[in-house]
Amino acid sequence: MTVTKGRRQRRPQAPSEKSDQRRHQVKRAIFAVCLLLLAAALAALGTWQVQRLAWKRDLIARVEERVHAAPATAPARADWDKVNAADDEYRRVTAAGTLANDKETLVYASTMLGPGYWVMTPLTLADGTSILVNRGFVPTDRRDPATRREGQPSGPAEITGLMRMTEPKGSLLRSNDVAADRWYSRDVAAIAAKRGVGAVAPFFIDADATANPGGLPVGGLTIIHFPNNHFIYAITWYGLAAMVLALLLFILRAEIGRSRRE
Template identity: 50%
Template sequence: MSKPPAGAPKIRPGKAVPPRRSAGGLGDRRQRARAPLLFLCVAFAVLFSGLGVWQVERLFWKLDLIARVDARIHAEPIPAPGPQSFTAPPTGESEYRRVELDGQFLNDRETLVQAVTEQGGGFWVVTPFITNRGFVVLVNRGFVPPERRAPDSRADGQIEGPTRLIGLMRLTEPGGGFLRENDPAADRWYSRDVAAITEARGLDKLVAVAPYFVDADAAPMAGGFPVGGLTVVGFSNNHLIYALTWFALAALCIGGFVVVWRRRV
């Protein structure tokens, strides 16, 4: 082995000293971390307060709505609202209220509205009911299958004369059904549109017509048709699942914040 030349500095063995971090390099990392940290803060606020808390509020609102509707359905029937209330359209607070009517059906002016029920596809039989109080209410008497759409095929169920009925007050269904519009000229109906049916049957030329309709209850019917009492009262209530999902995503934002914060130093 050759010796180092005379006068050369001596190199002592030892551990390599890592280069010191410059203040500028640390500052750059902190600067680059600001954007993701700000994004995670905003995302957390939106997911937690804007969505999660909002879904919790919706959950309690939905539970209260279900309780109120259930109370209406099982309450004692009240007289159906008369002409003095027709100037203002009924609201959701009126829907599913149990009401009673005295009068008689105008069977010659019934309307068949396409329906899909637990008994299959067919029609709702919507018949005007002129009350003893001098106004008309459209009554959804119930369901009939296609082979019973003609009135003479269910003649025993065509109630004549003075009648008392009980049912649930419902809000009008304007326009039509899913992707299908009502066609009054062709007498094709996909929803219980009170105003359109009233005009098509010339009921507005008789007396005042209620802006709502009534679903008849399940009172036994001679001949078995129409089948009443098929009103479906159900409310989608997935708010708790949605709330937990948003809160979980907000927790992930907290985890992401911690990771980015540690890497910035």
């Protein structure tokens, strides 16, 4: 006697079960879309870091070229409005005039020589305008000009150094206290106003390592360093995007397998 087995009939789903299933499907679809958007955002961040890497490398190359170029005459008053960080930061320049030592300003500094101060002195040019010059570093116990008279020439002076852009308001951690004459950044406009300096350039010059009489101030301590971690950041963002895509693929495969079983 032959027994024929019939195909197992699927139990009809109740309306509530169908409704729950649709809700679950919508939730899973929304979650999948969110993962896809997240992966796209992470990949975009990685691409942005790649672009930043190219920009940083170009910046470093340009600055290296400026630092090692022959010095040019510092921009005159007619060209001050054209000065900008992108084109002029760290350019080697020279300026000739007379140092107004009675108007020097001490700005707190932390250097490889220890804590102390930058000596910021106006250089009065032939046309009556001034350029603020960072003549270099002095230790705390030599902050009084009377302890370093040899380093304060009264005659004509020629300064060679790097153009730097003004540092308004203060440092990252501390603000300048103009009233108390305490300075934590080289704010050209504020220092000039405090010392009664008239027409002053919107930049200052970091003097080079040419020795000053008596050995102070010590110039040539400009640190040129541009952190360049953009490649690592790009790899990180792309890696996170790949992980999110892998999670999305795992979920989709699981859902496909579930649908086939059902």
